[in-house]
Amino acid sequence: MLTIGQLARRFGLSRSTLLYYDSIGLLSPSGRSGANYRLYTEEDVRRMERIDVYRRAGLALADIARVLDSDDTPLAELLEERLQSLNREIGALREKQSRIADLLEDRAALRRTRAMDKAGWTAILRAAGMSDAEMRRWHVEFERLAPEAHQDFLESLGLDAEEIGRIRGWSRAEGARG
Amino acid sequence: MLTIGQLARRFGLSRSTLLYYDSIGLLSPSGRSGANYRLYTEEDVRRMERIDVYRRAGLALADIARVLDSDDTPLAELLEERLQSLNREIGALREKQSRIADLLEDRAALRRTRAMDKAGWTAILRAAGMSDAEMRRWHVEFERLAPEAHQDFLESLGLDAEEIGRIRGWSRAEGARG
């Protein structure tokens, strides 16, 4: 039997978080002490463990409740959808970073973002001794082994849709011939 | 003189957004019509244009107001801080994606994330004909030309801090010798 503070510490959460989970019915303690303290049982702890897993995956608390309380909730679908929405959110944040970089017009600041641009990337490959032919082969293999990651990678370099289409196009064509 | 609906359409915003900006004093129309309609002047539109720039960069509305209304607000500092906090937010979202990928234990799903892992990356480089020695040179140049992006790149492959430290360590050492 754990008090609310003990349970909070065990999961690295605040007490107000657990009070909130109780208020919305996501995790209510199974018992109360004489002084009306919330008492969490081992079973409550196991429920909290499951909540924690999905919380870290970024599911909404309402969805977590559905997953825990009804057997026929399509968990995989929920997770795949969240994966997509996380991609969109990351894209939106990257867009904001790019706007800030524009405003700063500052190469030093650009280096502190997560973004590499095309010029920087090819400079590194070339400095490492990679030839143009080897770079083309590299695109071909990237396209063959991980086409969606290839798309994402090219987007991350800030290329427009047309150029990405061209690169992936000849990558597939050379891959088919090879 | 634009009405609130016209101004909203011009900036692709909703009317309630502009009502909210008026209510917090961020953008109040300079005039009212006989029927008490809000009327936005050309000067109001120019203010809205500046708001829009900073909004797209992800600044908080309170910060935007400070930038517009006081001359001595350190804009560059605000932008740099926001760049950092965006990095942290993106990192947190990536962490959630990684948790979901764990839960799905599904390679197909992993390919739909933005993440490449170490094995996938080296497989592509090797398939493109890159030797071990060339891969080492590539790390050396990456470290020399863009050390922070190198760190981010290694993190994005899911390597732990120790392995990243090792790789960057010998990259710097070989770079110094070369």
Place this chain on the structure above:
DNA sequence: TTGCTCCTCACGTCACGTGAGGTGGC
């Protein structure tokens, strides 16, 4: 008269954080 745009409250959102004022246990 009909549709459209506008007006002003007021309340909801999501996952908590922060008091305020008070009680129980060592």
Place this chain on the structure above:
DNA sequence: TTGCTCCTCACGTCACGTGAGGTGGC
């Protein structure tokens, strides 16, 4: 008695979205 943990409201957060109930212009 002192500190600590606990309790229950109630309100704040951030940037809006959504009615409800009503008015003005073509």
